[in-house]
Amino acid sequence: DAKTTQPPSMDCAEGRAANLPCNHSTISGNEYVYWYRQIHSQGPQYIIHGLKNNETNEMASLIITEDRKSSTLILPHATLRDTAVYYCIVRAYMEYGNKLVFGAGTILRVKS
């Protein structure tokens, strides 16, 4: 079973920041938080991952709470092409046999 809880859907206005929450209250000390997205019927696309510090790359920012029980993925200026299902996954890094377990994810709809 997935170790994360996400809202089933969210709407965001084009050009605004999209903030996608994720709860992972049972996360272990060696588990990272990964975010992927899946645009309709395509393969999942890796976005970002982090352990405890906030992370930023060209696609998004990841904010992890100090107790690591929740996180937020931020798309700073959402566009229509960001409409997708976003998956938050916790997984130990560099550990053989640790699988990616996909939950239902959040459907993000960016509207003009």
Place this chain on the structure above:
Amino acid sequence: SAVISQKPSRDICQRGTSLTIQCQVDSQVTMMFWYRQQPGQSLTLIATANQGSEATYESGFVIDKFPISRPNLTFSTLTVSNMSPEDSSIYLCSVEKGTGETQYFGPGTRLLVL
């Protein structure tokens, strides 16, 4: 990251037949995986493709139905055998360059079984 291609990209097959899906990576990778995504559902791991040995299957998936080959560090195949309409899904290949590193996905193969 890695550039991953899958063939075919889509297919329509008759029940009782088999289809082999190919996954090709542009560089050597340690781990390769196969997932299934049924209509309207999330991804489910079928198996880990091991180079030089038998694949490791997840609960609910068996080798007779989903035989997997991995002859080298850049290529793997998944066969969907004796297909039924319930096998209609997207089948996805993914890879990790190093064990437990970030996993990257191919574009998927859309299968419709009539």
